[in-house]
Amino acid sequence: MKFCSVCGHEVGLSIPPGDNRxxxxxxxxxxxxxxxxxNVVGTVPVWDDKVLLCRRAIEPRxxxxxxxxxxxEMDETTSEGAARETLEEAGARVEIQSLFTLLNVPHVHQVHLFYLARLLDLDIDAGEESLEVKLFDESEIPWDEIAFPTVGQTLRFFFADRAAGNYALHTGDIFRSLREG
Known part of the structure; x- marks a missing residue:
């Protein structure tokens, strides 16, 4: 940041009174x-035993x-944002269920929240940010082609919870991986 969004003058780094950083x-x-x-918000959209994934049409990945x-976005809840993103990227209408993962990604200054979601129908289509969308069962997931560590971790939690017959809220921290550079 170089300039003040209030008055346009240059800004500098300092510790304000009463603060600690x-x-x-x-x-x-x-x-x-x-x-x-x-906040990055999204869903784990499910139809029967399959999960809907999107192939990215934008960088990164x-x-x-x-x-x-x-x-x-401003003026929306995390669940509203997750449903909106699912519609925008996959053309998929979903019923939002419970918050499933909350993963901190401090090296990119983000928090990723994924909700379990039930697909309402199979009227799905790639949006502007997706090359294609596809339903995968667990054995078909292209693990070596997953875009982000938070997505891979969320999918691993999902399939483990499904096998155990009990879905829980998962939290954690994702730190920079060698693959990300």
């Missing part, structure tokens, strides 16, 4: 510019498979 602070108007993690997900 450096923030961007405008030397002209005193506005403190907090930078916080961004163009051509790799992912669960339908994206950045949460």
């Amino acid at each position: 450096e923030r961007y602070v405008c030397g002209n108007c005193g506005t403190v510019h907090y930078q916080n993690p961004r 163009y051509g790799y498979w992912t669960l339908p997900a994206g950045f949460m």
